[in-house]
Amino acid sequence: MNSPLLLTDFLDRARELFPGKEIAQYTDGALVHRYTYRDYHDRVLRLAGALRELGVRPGDRVATLAWNHYRHLELYFAVPLAGAVLHTVNLRLEPGEIGYILDHADDRLIFADTSLLPSVEPVRRHRPVIDEAGYEALIASAEPLTERPSRHEDDLAALCYTSGTTGPPKGVAYSHRSLYLHTFAACLADGHAISERDTVLHVVPMFHANAWGIPFAAAMTGANQVLPGPHPVPAGIARIIEAERVTYTGMVPTVAVDLVREAAKADLSSLRALVLGGSPPGEDLVRDIEERLGVPAFQGWGMTEISPMGTFSRPLPSAEGDPAARRRYIRKQGRLLPGLRWRLADDEGRDVPHDGVARGELLIKGPWVATRYYRDEHPGCFHDGWLHTGDIATIDPDGYLEIVDRAKDLIKSGGEWISSVALEHALMANPAVAEAAVIAVPHERWQERPLALVVLDKPVDTAELLAGLDVPRWWLPDDVVVVDQLPRTSVGKIDKRALRERAYERRPA
Amino acid sequence: MNSPLLLTDFLDRARELFPGKEIAQYTDGALVHRYTYRDYHDRVLRLAGALRELGVRPGDRVATLAWNHYRHLELYFAVPLAGAVLHTVNLRLEPGEIGYILDHADDRLIFADTSLLPSVEPVRRHRPVIDEAGYEALIASAEPLTERPSRHEDDLAALCYTSGTTGPPKGVAYSHRSLYLHTFAACLADGHAISERDTVLHVVPMFHANAWGIPFAAAMTGANQVLPGPHPVPAGIARIIEAERVTYTGMVPTVAVDLVREAAKADLSSLRALVLGGSPPGEDLVRDIEERLGVPAFQGWGMTEISPMGTFSRPLPSAEGDPAARRRYIRKQGRLLPGLRWRLADDEGRDVPHDGVARGELLIKGPWVATRYYRDEHPGCFHDGWLHTGDIATIDPDGYLEIVDRAKDLIKSGGEWISSVALEHALMANPAVAEAAVIAVPHERWQERPLALVVLDKPVDTAELLAGLDVPRWWLPDDVVVVDQLPRTSVGKIDKRALRERAYERRPA
Known part of the structure; x- marks a missing residue:
């Protein structure tokens, strides 16, 4: 065997x-x-x-x-x-x-x-x-x-x-083994449940973690x-769903928000489910998908390092039939997929209870979880056989993960990561900048966008400062706030958490 | 990874x-x-x-x-x-x-x-x-x-x-690996599709190929x-399904035939599906399950050597909504599970086309298919990395397997195998018996039962002959027919196929 x-x-x-x-391809919404x-x-x-x-x-x-x-x-x-x-x-x-x-x-x-x-x-x-x-x-x-x-x-x-x-x-x-097992996981009845009866639409970019592995599952x-095809836009996606009687698709919340706006213009009733991933969806979005599209929403959570699927959120069976209860589960990142193991660890690496309250960094491992980076000798986020996700999370007694904060300074914009540290280095490359801190702020369309806070040595025009940054254009902070000083932690590091708490509209619990 | x-x-x-x-146990239909x-x-x-x-x-x-x-x-x-x-x-x-x-x-x-x-x-x-x-x-x-x-x-x-x-x-x-992968396969949306929403009832004996692996999947x-519990009877099974709101169960056709008779006495509407395995179900049984129980029927096919799941029969998506077409697919053994490979081979080992007409012996291999018997040096039915199933089958262009005959002399009674060769040896152990051939004949309740044909050297009472056989009691042939001679193949072997053709009521195509 x-x-x-x-x-x-x-x-x-x-x-x-x-x-x-069949395999069908559209461009600009036309076959x-x-x-x-x-x-x-x-x-x-x-x-x-x-x-x-x-x-x-x-x-x-x-x-x-x-x-x-x-x-x-x-x-x-x-x-x-x-x-x-x-x-x-x-x-x-x-x-x-x-x-x-x-x-x-x-x-x-x-x-x-x-x-x-x-x-x-x-x-x-x-x-x-x-x-x-x-x-x-x-x-x-x-x-x-x-x-x-x-x-x-x-x-x-x-x-x-x-x-x-x-x-x-x-x-x-x-x-081969990790993708093979990940493909099985994608077809589990409690996961994406891809089956022969499906027509799947690949909205997730195929350069992004193998389009969540759905092409292999199909x-x-x-x-x-x-x-x-290239440059998909929500109106085109809606037309394709109607034309091909698509049953299943996944996308980042940003795209789903726009798709919901197209609901009146196209017949999306062929969808058996719509799965959201890349960023947690807002409550309004989940309700809109279920009420305006008439389609069950699910949430998947993953990382490139997890092939990418780590969890899948379906409501508890007991919550079916209660839309509000259902949404509470869908807005969490969900249950760990079979085959994977997880832990919540505190700063000293000790286990944190799965009581839905205690927070810890999410650690994960399993047959489709990376244990090192390619051609990289540094341990990176891999320690003791675990992937340290950088996500601060709770896990409730039913095993639903909820990511509540981020240990690392990353900003997730439209499903892609922006490194705040790299942005800070770019800002500080300008001689006028004494100190810089970049944090994520919530954004209706992109989920998060970077906000820069700088302490200046000498006056500088912030538009010029941004124009001169050596980073991808879509990384550019939406705003630069000049401050007199940055808050520090007890050991003297910039206190990002304090900055976030000031800047964040706290998400409702 | x-x-x-x-x-x-x-x-x-x-x-x-x-x-x-929860895990609930009944005895004699009572919790x-x-x-x-x-x-x-x-x-x-x-x-x-x-x-x-x-x-x-x-x-x-x-x-x-x-x-x-x-x-x-x-x-x-x-x-x-x-x-x-x-x-x-x-x-x-x-x-x-x-x-x-x-x-x-x-x-x-x-x-x-x-x-x-x-x-x-x-x-x-x-x-x-x-x-x-x-x-x-x-x-x-x-x-x-x-x-x-x-x-x-x-x-x-x-x-x-x-x-x-x-x-x-x-x-x-x-x-561990083979059962782990088999468990994933049991939970695929196109397989048993076991999920958290299920309540499964284990009718298949737990001594029989791990109860088809469903306990692990659950x-x-x-x-x-x-x-x-012990000695389950159909009336008790029906009561349990009603009491526990069972959603999924599998059984041999023999048991399902009796369960259908209980349909009027219990509410079986909680079942989302009933899967038949161990022997091919008759058309009447599939219709009764779907019409009298109002439950979709599926067929699984497997062998102890395949952990046991090899194929699963769901109708082609295009046949949904057409009960007669649906039944034609369910009565076939179905599609190969992902992960496995198969071939149809003729007597010389050459590939036979998958055209739904050409017959060949079914060969199978994969990560949960045995490649040898435990503590047994003989190759047995394992050659060139393939398990030779002993089943003669066709595979249609859509990939549906249909087993049409048996290469080996086995009788499948109530889901269990009876070896005709062992029975023949036992018969010939009686000095009055010159030659013996045992074949399978169709049986309403047990699907197949053994029929013995003997050539005698001297008169013997057939009841005494049966009583003296050193085999399990349930192996005993239902009938012994005394004949003058047995048909032979060109190479002088007893022609079982000719005997079966005489004795079989041919199944409708």
Whole structure:
């Protein structure tokens, strides 16, 4: 009973059991491509063959810089099938940051959307970049892969960089085994419950933690898949849900807020559920989804380091039928997925009780939780076999996690992390700035945005200060507040908690 | 990301996330015991502690001879928790056969229901037997297990003997990893879909392939569990379903036929589904379940060697809403579970197409499929990494398996195997019998029963002949037909297929 757990088995399964199920792609809300798993499988095998012909060897990294479309979905299986590692790069990063990541991963080649070529222009000198025309040329000329490279379940299949901690981006590498188990978890009746009856829409970017692993789950179960193409907007998402009778999709609350506004213009009744992740949803949003869309809402919580699914929030069975009680559970991050272990730890590493009141840092481990960063000797947030999430949380006696604060200084904006420490360093690079502190403040649309507080050595125009910061544009603080001094903790560090408490509108309990 | 996959994690999960969910036990249709997972966990830890105090060491086998009750359910986790191997023994076997199995497994000790003590009387001399009073004395005096033995995911957790092939019973050993993965499979939305919202009733004997693995799935998901106690009868099962608002249960068609007859006397509307396994259900039964009980029927197919789940039959999504089309799918054995691989092979081992017409022997492998028998050097039905199931089957283009004949001479009676070869040997042990052939004939209640055909050397009374057979009583052929000669194949072997074709009422296609 020791067959290896290989992610690519799910591709074969889709071809064998669900050859006629469909993958549809839209662009700007209009259908542009539709084909079956049979055709998908054929193209994936050709692409894998092409990769081998290009000299890609087992273990090599192959990068993608791409929106959610069918070619990207082909790469999801073709790269691991060729024995290589699918490295999905965040297309929202600045070219410099993309260059750093490609260098760090030492990608063998890069598949980039034609529209995204400017982002990889700086690296074209030393890394081959294949655009969409080149991609089609490869598929047209390649022989399908026949001999599969010998693989072990611990071999890497995918790689994703996160800006979730201070310092430069960190790579999280996923093995075949970890993604295989994560895919099973995504199809559990108490999880996403992806099944053959589903038509799933991939709103979550495919460069973001493998689009929560849903593409793999869809292939395993034979669910139809729908891709929204570049720059998806809520009106287009609503049209696609109506046109394809989508049953299941997930998104960050920011996008869901806008989708709810489209409710009157499109028929979204095909949805069996809508799952929110990336940031905790507000109570109004959960109510709107349930009342205006008539769709049950769920919440998933995870991290790039957890492949990404860590918890899933469904209401307690006893709360079904009571909308207010139901919402109280959905607004929590939910129960730990089977297979994972967790702890709440206080500052001395001691266990904190799961009484719904006591707070501790959430520690997590399990078969799809990273234990180190890729090509990084530093322990980072990994200690004693546990991932230290940096989230301060409570766990109630029924096992519902609620994240209540953040141990690390991170800001989560529209589902992506902004490092406050990196922002502070950038601010202090200006000679006029003596001290800087960046904190998260709640934001209706983006959940959180950075707010900068600075102590100045000499007067400076804050607009100029911001314009000169060497960070991604979407990191730029919405406001800079000049203060006389910053509060300190007893050991002399800037007291971020005190700053947050002043600035935060406290969330209702 | 290399945390071991340990079955016992699910016990900890039940205690941590679902402490208040319940386990109820009935006897003769009346509630006799009810407690929570919190109390269950406490007793399991005490029992595991007691096992260590009794000298049970990691890897030791601990046998059970028990009906479906809460003590048996405690042993399901306590034995693996102590690092030992849970060996569930079929209580329907004759004492001689039980003795053989206990010797072969070399069980360290035996937990037996007090009512079943006569079956283990012959082995008491050399193996400790603990009855129910002894069990409670152990729990009362033991310290809970605190230090868990170090375990690898490939360590054995359970063991079950099958009479599925010719010759003596064969042991199938399950590792922590295989049962862990099988448990995930049982909770997939496209499988049993066990969830926290379920209350499951264990009708399948707990000595039979771990009751299809549902007890582990219930612990993982926090489903309530209900146990019917000794000698469950259909009227009692119906009462229990009504009293406990059972949502999910599985059984062999024989039992389901009787349950349908109870439909008018009890309210079975709490069932979300009823799954049939062990033998293919007749069309009337599927219709009765759906129309008279108002419950969707599903079919699962498996073998002890597959932990046991191999396939699960839900209708194609397109067949939902069309009862006749739905039934056509449910009567097939269904789709292969994710994680497993299969082939149809002809007599020369070549692939047979999956066109719904071509027949071949079903071969299967995967992370919860055995690759050898326990303590058995013979290859048995394992060749080239595949389990040769002995079932002749078709697979249609949608991937639905249909078993159409049997390569091996086995008779499936009430969900249990009878070896025709062993019966033939027993018949020929009578000096009056020159030749004997045993085949399966369809039976309304037991699905199949053995029919013996004999060529005699001298006259013999067939009732006396049957009375003298050294086989379990339930193996005894319903009829013995005396013939002048038996048909032969081209190579001189008895042509069982020709005999079956004469005797079988062919099933409707």
